[in-house]
Amino acid sequence: MRTLDLIACLTPALLSVACAGDIQSGDHESAQPLHASAERVLAFVGGQWFTGTAFEERTAFAVDGVLTFMQPARVDSTIHLAGGYVVPPFGDAHNHNVEHSSRIMATIEQYLRDGVFYVKNPNNLPRTRHPLDGTINVPTSMDVAFANGGLTAPDGHPIPLVRRNIERGIWTEVDGEGAFYFVVDEEEDLDRIWLRVLEDRPDFLKTYLLYSEDYARRVDDPAFFGWKGLDPTLLPEIVRRAHDAGLRVSTHVETATDFHHALVAGVDEIAHMPGFRGNAQVQLPDPSIFEISEADARMASHLGTVVVTTVGGVRGMDPRGPDGSLRRQFDRLHTRNLRLLSEHSVRLALGSDDYGDTSVGEAMYLHSLGVFDNLAMLKLWSEATPQAIFPERALGCLQEGCEASFLVLRGDPLADFGHVRDIVLRVKQGQILSSPVSE
Template identity: 35%
Template sequence: MRLLFLALCALGLGNALAQTSPPPFKASPAMSMELRNAQWFDGSEFRRGSLYVEDGRFVAAKPRRVNRRMELKGQYLISPLGEAHNHNLQNEWGYGQFARSYLQDGVFYAAMLCGDPAGVAPVRKLAGGADAPDVAFVTACITSSDGHPLEMLLRPASEGQPAVTLADVADKAVLVMNSPAQVREKWPLVQARKSELIKLVLSYHEREDLRGRPELMGKLGLRAEVAAEIVRMAHASGQRVAAHVDSAADFEAAVRAGVDQIAHLPGYFPHHGDAPESYLLSPASIELAAQRKIAVITTTAATGLFKADADLQARIREVQKRNLQMLRDAGVPLLLGSDVFTGTALAEFRSLAALGVLSPAELLRIATQDTPRAIFPKRRLGCFEPGCDASFLVLAGHPLQDPAAVEQPLLRVKQGRILTLMDDVASTAGGTADTAASKKSPVKSGKKGKASGKPASKPTGRPAVKAASAHKR
């Protein structure tokens, strides 16, 4: 589906915002907050106590003036989710269609992994605000002259539409490099794009028999030696590299090249009729990935984009389970990413939960801590300690007992601002506000003005929705 997005761009729809898109979220003014009887996820379990927010960050002590006091007994706080691989926010059309869905799904952080610099430029002004997801854009996307995603960018002339040739898009929409020498020659083009993360495309690089087949033009990718030179040059320039991979051999080549991220778990679909089992990763490549701390973006939900009968789907899922288990056991960092054009990281969260390889705590940590921090490594995200961004979701259910609880946030807060669909949201920031529940339930913490940090006890029955419910959506 990411190719559909690129096709729409090629057809000139990238600058037309849809008129039927749903109403956007609105952000309240920044508020100082007192969160009483809070239970928050620390990466392995839920802690309990009081939390304080001021100037968009968590602070150690109660602010002198509190705009909003909330009684959160029986509710659960998690950090927002991250989406490490998608393409649907990387031009104005896609952003207009899908940005609200990210906030709706509780996905505040996203990486768009192959944007045309011209298409990305206007979106930079829209993303990252108080009422918008924070987006990292990859604008240096490198492939071969017969590589993905050229298939959807090139087209013959027809019905008054001029042809789009390789010369029209090469080193413009994407960068094209066919040899290590070309990498060195064209490196100034990479640096000019000022992309902290570079993406390179490997796609069945070991299958030389696929090259030269007209039906595969624009569907392949770089050779291993070219990918290795890109990584060498990028690291010398202080830039990170993510690798699109399809086959198990692509995975191994990317690991040996020393990339920082692998953008696909191989085996989401057997494109050339190969047996799903041929996508099982080798123990040696997994061990090397663990040693080099190369993160793997899971993208298991992408399987749903392809037509496959029940038997083939079952075999694909089994391979995904085995690969995930081996990566997990070896200690390879895993990141949440769907590469589902019409969805968000929530689709991948559901897919991983259904596969059952990761424990609920592992999955929640990957979604709310590891992935946001990988997207924005210089920020303090996914935490509730003083100095961390005060961005969080309030849930009615315990997500370690029922992962589906993540899908229905009662409240969304971004850097101390409540996100809502209500036009009169500004009124929520006036003066000091208490709820009846908070007045009846004083906080019993170990130290005045600080969270007790005690592990939360297991819930009994469905938690009551109190203060947060007044600000639902």
């Protein structure tokens, strides 16, 4: 049995060399961005473990990738955590940037470095997903759930994006209808597309509502190209079929009315807070159309519907710059809606929808609004979000039998939330990850 001492690792540059580097195995696939140990039973001593409400000093073991607090018969290595603070890894419940591209290895590195191990991609091109098999969704890498193509109206969101990519020569026509999106104009269309939807084996189903209060006017008006979504009266039938197929349904919303329609249709998740990006001009001339009603907050709580935030996009607007007053309007709207949902104990998940980032920026923006204290933020990012992404798995927890996946932080995130950025050790399903890049 060998002993590793995390005190030596507290100099971040040493992380890969002095610590996890010592116990690398040589037989991992080169496609995997990080190296990991192959030892089956690890003991972690001297760490402060997050209990869901506070930190407690405990000795924990990873046995075949599962967390236990009971002393196993044999221990391969003991890792001293030097008083570090152990939390579950973070999640991003809305990001489209995990797809096959020349940047993918750097993207995965970034997620693991940020401690964001779980991602939900709520609309992707199926052909950019399958080349990632073996590179993601393995113990040494991040785990991602994919929606594949979403269901939308003719000329609805996100069809303009597809048109642009075809014009630029990045995609071809076969990447449009039937791949990146499915057009549903009436119920009969569901019979036409359904087998094709299931054939690509989505992990969940993505649907689009945009200004559904205005559906009848927008449906045939080309002026609203990309700013329309499904007929809201079709959504309950889509949810019924998806649930029959064992798929959870996530619905894109823009307005408070979309939020309402998604709830009454019985969707499992609402992707975005109403008003996350304002109107088509990124303005908020009438914020009231984005204000969630008290009755809907109560209904979301009652139904257990998950609401994914994606509000941090506004942090590009400098509150002291020319966009200052607009930024304050967005901050006020998001604060109001988040406070209402949190008062009604609605299930929230943190999602960024930020192609250039992981969910770190979203977490910092949410923290800055002051709606959630450090404990609520930690629970949202490390418990509720991973559980919303992989509801069937024992993750987002540090109890007996949970997956042995966690981050060790140098300082107490309940005292200073900034410590979530100071990760000294990453463990995924019982494997110590060591990043080859300097931190």
